[in-house]
Structure formats: structure tokens, C-alpha cells
Amino acid sequence: NNTGGGPGNPTGPLPPRQNCATNSPDWRYHQALLASEVRIRRIATDGASSGYEYLTKVSANPLLRDYAGKTVVELGELFAELGSEVPKGAKPVLIAALDVLAAVEQQDAWASLASTVVKRLPKVERFEPSGLRDAENSIQSALQTAYKKHVEADALQGTVRSLEEELEGKLQKDAEAIRDHIRARCGDIGEVEILPAVSFSSGLKSTQISVTGKKGEDIHLGEAGAGRARRVSLAVWEYTTGLLDGAGDVVLLYDEPDTHLDYKHQRDFMRVVRDQSRLPNVRMVIATHSMNLIDGVDIGDVIHIKHVDHRTVADQLGDTTEVGQHLGAVAASLGLRNTVLLHERLFVGVEGPTETAALPVLFKTAMGQQLESCGIAIWACRNNEGAADFASFLVKHGRSVAFLVDADSRNVKHVFSEGKLRQRGLDPDKHALYIGAPNEIEDLFSDAQWAQLANAQWPREDQTAWTKSHFASLREKKFSKDLLTELREQSLDGPSGKPDVMVAMALHVKSPEDVPEQLRDAFQALIELAI
Incomplete structure (x- = not known):
């Protein structure tokens, strides 16, 4: 689309056309190009020079187009061909009569653009x-x-x-x-x-x-x-x-x-x-x-050209709305690169560094392949609400997305209720994955697994062995928090934070059966979404 002249056109107004009757094709041409917006296209064919056309209203009858340049004799022949009586008068009278006929039924069509206008184009x-x-x-x-x-x-x-x-x-x-x-x-x-x-x-x-x-x-x-x-x-x-x-x-x-x-x-x-x-x-x-x-x-300046069903499609992620700009800023703050946005098959928002560090290792053990080979990109979104924001931003731009958060996120009704998720453009049955038994990813691993890992990684200061009972007693409240505290207090080599705990567990499990069934089911769901 190009502005064709007049106020607001950076190229300035079109040169005036002299001696144009207000009902002549010349005048209508001039008025069309002084509209607030004019659609102009450049056409080219093999072996021929290119030209410009503009979209305008023309008569539905091909005979009633481009007649202004005809002679009086030719105009008389045109009236005969149309089956109309030739009006008496000079050429302007004949043109005016044809204008009336041409205005009866009109349609949009492309017409040649005058060279004076072409010279004003960029x-x-x-x-x-x-x-x-x-x-x-x-x-x-x-x-x-x-x-x-x-x-x-x-x-x-x-x-x-x-x-x-x-x-x-x-x-x-x-x-x-x-x-x-x-x-x-x-x-x-x-x-x-x-x-x-x-x-x-x-x-x-x-x-x-x-x-x-x-x-x-x-x-x-x-x-x-x-x-x-x-x-x-x-x-x-x-x-x-x-x-x-x-x-x-x-x-x-x-x-x-x-x-x-x-x-x-x-x-x-x-x-x-x-x-x-x-x-x-x-x-x-x-x-x-x-x-x-x-x-x-800026991602808004990128147009991704790709083939879909044997057709070329222009894909653009730009969103100039206030909500779009906010969500775009969220994606940018997470380090979401343009090339990743354009090429990955599935984006998965998770809560933070614990999941980002541990899930790829657990996925490889459980499914026998890397996340990247399945076209799945995991992004830490700082918290559960950030993961929902992340998924909302991408689903509004036609991307395959999901968020995977702790099961206790369901308690945050103002974000994770089915109604709120649907308002964000998310399908609770498709885009929302929850893990935890009952609350968090750490809950999924058995007391025996935690005891085996702790004895290998964080031996007790009193030199006694960790047992299943040590960890069973921690499950009454917030298991992940009490687990970290217990390991730090009872071992001189205790972990520095939750990510260290979960990465150690992810590296500890050796076979798909060692990965909790709930996690394996979630991974399989991600693979199916990425297909």
C-alpha cells in the first residue's frame, strides 16, 4: 500500500491536471490518487518491462473503460456497439454520456498508473x-x-x-x-x-x-x-x-x-x-x-518466509498492542531469541532454574533422546505465573506451546483456573501440564531414591547412613524446602540450592524406569505436542 499523494504523503501532492472536467475520467483518476490511501502494485513478466498499476473503480463492462482518448468517430462507433443512441454535441458531451453509462455498474480493477505518479514513488x-x-x-x-x-x-x-x-x-x-x-x-x-x-x-x-x-x-x-x-x-x-x-x-x-x-x-x-x-x-x-x-x-521487524502446504507464507510475530508489547518484553527478558521463536516446534515454559537444569537430563534418560532433537525448547520463566505469561504470548502468535509447573500452582486461582487460562488464549487440557505428588517435582521421587542419592552425594556429618525414614518425615509440609534444609544441616557437603538437589537426582537415575511415571507421561505429552 502506498499513499498516492495529497496531505500526509511524504512525496508531496501530485502535479495538478489542467482542463479536467469534474466528471471526466481524468478528473476521477486525479481524485482517486488524492484519496487517503491508494493501493499501488508493480508488475513484471519475463521478457517484458515492469509497470505500475493502481486499484480503482471501473465499469463492469470492458467497453466502458479507457475511452477518453478516442476520437469522435471512434466514440460514435462505441455507442453503436453498446446499442445506445449517439448524443448530439462535441466530444465532451459524448464523454459525459459514456461516464453516465460507466457509472451504472462498477467493480474494483487494476488500472495503469500515470508516469507522473510513478516518478513520485520511492x-x-x-x-x-x-x-x-x-x-x-x-x-x-x-x-x-x-x-x-x-x-x-x-x-x-x-x-x-x-x-x-x-x-x-x-x-x-x-x-x-x-x-x-x-x-x-x-x-x-x-x-x-x-x-x-x-x-x-x-x-x-x-x-x-x-x-x-x-x-x-x-x-x-x-x-x-x-x-x-x-x-x-x-x-x-x-x-x-x-x-x-x-x-x-x-x-x-x-x-x-x-x-x-x-x-x-x-x-x-x-x-x-x-x-x-x-x-x-x-x-x-x-x-x-x-x-x-x-x-x-526487534522481533516485530522480522517476517519469516516459509512453505506451508506448497504455499509461501509470510509469518510475522510483531504485536503493537499494549498487551502484545508487554508480553514481548517478557519474552525478551527471558532471553528468547528471534531465531528460536521462528524455528522451534514446541516451547515449554517452566518455573525456574531447577526445572531448566534437571528436566533435559531426565528427559534424555526417560525418552532416550534429547529435547532439542524433538524440537522442544524449555525456558525458565522465574515463577509459575511467568510460565503462563510466556505460553500466552506465544500461543497468540500461533506457536505450539505448553507450560509445565508444579501441581500446587493450581491453588493460584487468579492465574491457573480454567477460566483465567482460557482468557489468556490457553487450553487447560492442551497447554497446561502439572507435576508433583502432591505439590512439586521433588515429591515424585521415592524416599529410597533420595536416601541412595544423599548417601552418595551428601554423607551425614554424624557418619550414619541416610534412610528412607529421614525423607518420609519431611513430606508433611513443603517437601522441597525441608529437604534442602535437612541436607544442609546434616551434611558438611550439603547442596547450595534447589537446582543442585534436582540436578544431582537427575544425574543419579540411570534407567527410564527410575524416572517417575508422572514425568514420563508429561514428556510423552510434550513429544506429541511437538509433532
Whole structure:
């Protein structure tokens, strides 16, 4: 969608059309493009030049379209073909009569966009790393952009040749600035010489480029190696940022811009992107497979192109609503990277570091495979309500999610009642998994298991053995809390916290049968959700 002119259009109002009758097709065309929003599309076919069309109202009868340019004789023939009497009068009378007929039944259709409007559309500049001559092409493109900016300046006056000389002089200064920028950004480059040549009739005619290394050897950019050529290209495009400022509306297209760049230069490129994006007249589209670049922008700016049922689908996670922004901030605070959001098959929110550390080990023992191999990503959400927030954020964006929390979370009715979960967009029977017997994950393991583990990991200070009765007596209140306290008080080697306790238990169990049945059932449910 493009705003087609009038107030609010950054390109300014359309040029006025003279001598347009208020009921003529010309007038209606002008009025359509002065609407608050106009849908414009660019069309292209193999072997043919591209063109622009805009969506407008046209007659349902194909004969009653594009008749304004016909002669009086042709208009008379058109009336005959329509089976209507030819009105008496000059051409404007005939046109007005056809306007009445055309307005009887109308439909939406695409019509050709006038060249005067096409010229007002944003310019497109493309950065593409497909060839070895990318660096030379970047320099040529940067100077072409500078050339256009100079040509359009009101200050240029004089004869054709004097204009060419003046433009060459201006471009030589631009070339010197580009040269200095390349040398500053590329430490392995020595001398750079760029000589632009101008033909006013055809624009920037050619550019001679010569480069030497630090030791004076000649370097042909097309043969300089992909990494060096790419660094030169990015240096040129960084310089181009200044040329874009105030140059009219521009759309920058980047196709795999980070190819052949190491991590440092990828960060440099992201800085260039941010600088260019800050310009009010610049919009940008970047096609990339780079996880670093995808993770370096706001998730709302990422559109994931994927195939679903043999169709290309554009998937976007951006949510500009207040709730969406809040939940997005929750996801960001949990370190949820964009690439993970886009690619994992199932996201599971858990309460904290205890579950994050222990569950992957227990899953591997119980199911014989890694969580990652099943496409399952576990995220610590600080507490049970955070896990519900996490799942709510993702399910609203079409992701497969679940939360796995302690069974005593059910007591928090303002969060985990069925009604509250449904308000969050969660299905209690599908997205909610609870573990504990009766309250927490620690409860699931038997007294015998805890005694065996404690004797191996945290021997008692009094040198007696831990027995099942020591742990059975702790189950009357909050088992996990009293378990940690008991191990700390009775052993000089006691664990530092709950995560240490559960990780030790996860490493202690050796066979699927050692993993409590409730956990195995929960793991199987996660696998089925991830399919």
C-alpha cells in the first residue's frame, strides 16, 4: 500500500491536471490518487518491462473503460456497439454520456498508473552480493546515487558541456570521500583511486577504479577475495548513508548482505543498517539466513518466509498492542531469541532454574533422546505465573506451546483456573501440564531414591547412613524446602540450592524406569505436542 499523494504523503501532492472536467475520467483518476490511501502494485513478466498499476473503480463492462482518448468517430462507433443512441454535441458531451453509462455498474480493477505518479514513488537501491564484482558495483552505484542527487539540484545551470564538467567535479569530490572512507574502514587497503566520467545524456558513463595493498601491489577488486570485496562494499554503503539523507523516499534492498563477513564485520553492518534506518526518508528490506542479523533486530521487524502446504507464507510475530508489547518484553527478558521463536516446534515454559537444569537430563534418560532433537525448547520463566505469561504470548502468535509447573500452582486461582487460562488464549487440557505428588517435582521421587542419592552425594556429618525414614518425615509440609534444609544441616557437603538437589537426582537415575511415571507421561505429552 502506498499513499498516492495529497496531505500526509511524504512525496508531496501530485502535479495538478489542467482542463479536467469534474466528471471526466481524468478528473476521477486525479481524485482517486488524492484519496487517503491508494493501493499501488508493480508488475513484471519475463521478457517484458515492469509497470505500475493502481486499484480503482471501473465499469463492469470492458467497453466502458479507457475511452477518453478516442476520437469522435471512434466514440460514435462505441455507442453503436453498446446499442445506445449517439448524443448530439462535441466530444465532451459524448464523454459525459459514456461516464453516465460507466457509472451504472462498477467493480474494483487494476488500472495503469500515470508516469507522473510513478516518478513520485520511492526510488529503489539494491545491495546484492551475488558476484565477485560486488565491490566495484557498489562504488559505481554510490556514485550513481550521488549523480542523481546533483542533477536534481536547482543550483546546476549552464550549457550541456559545462554541466558535465561541473558534475564530474562534484562526483570527483564524492569519489575522494568514498576513497577516504574505504581506506579508513579497510586496514588492508593501501591507495584507492576512483575516476568517474560523466555523459549528461546517459548519466554516469563509467568509473575507473584502482586499488593497491599496503605493500603497493595492485589489487583487482573482482579478484580480491570475497571477504575483502565485501568489506569494501560495506564501507561504500556506509558512506552512501550520507547521500541518502534528504534524497527523497528510498527503499534499500539487501540480499544476504553478511555473506563472507566475520562476526565483527557483521556487527559493523548492523550499525550501518541502524544508521540508515534512522533517516526519515529510508525504508529497508533485508533478505538473510544469518541468525546474528535476525537476532539483532526487534522481533516485530522480522517476517519469516516459509512453505506451508506448497504455499509461501509470510509469518510475522510483531504485536503493537499494549498487551502484545508487554508480553514481548517478557519474552525478551527471558532471553528468547528471534531465531528460536521462528524455528522451534514446541516451547515449554517452566518455573525456574531447577526445572531448566534437571528436566533435559531426565528427559534424555526417560525418552532416550534429547529435547532439542524433538524440537522442544524449555525456558525458565522465574515463577509459575511467568510460565503462563510466556505460553500466552506465544500461543497468540500461533506457536505450539505448553507450560509445565508444579501441581500446587493450581491453588493460584487468579492465574491457573480454567477460566483465567482460557482468557489468556490457553487450553487447560492442551497447554497446561502439572507435576508433583502432591505439590512439586521433588515429591515424585521415592524416599529410597533420595536416601541412595544423599548417601552418595551428601554423607551425614554424624557418619550414619541416610534412610528412607529421614525423607518420609519431611513430606508433611513443603517437601522441597525441608529437604534442602535437612541436607544442609546434616551434611558438611550439603547442596547450595534447589537446582543442585534436582540436578544431582537427575544425574543419579540411570534407567527410564527410575524416572517417575508422572514425568514420563508429561514428556510423552510434550513429544506429541511437538509433532
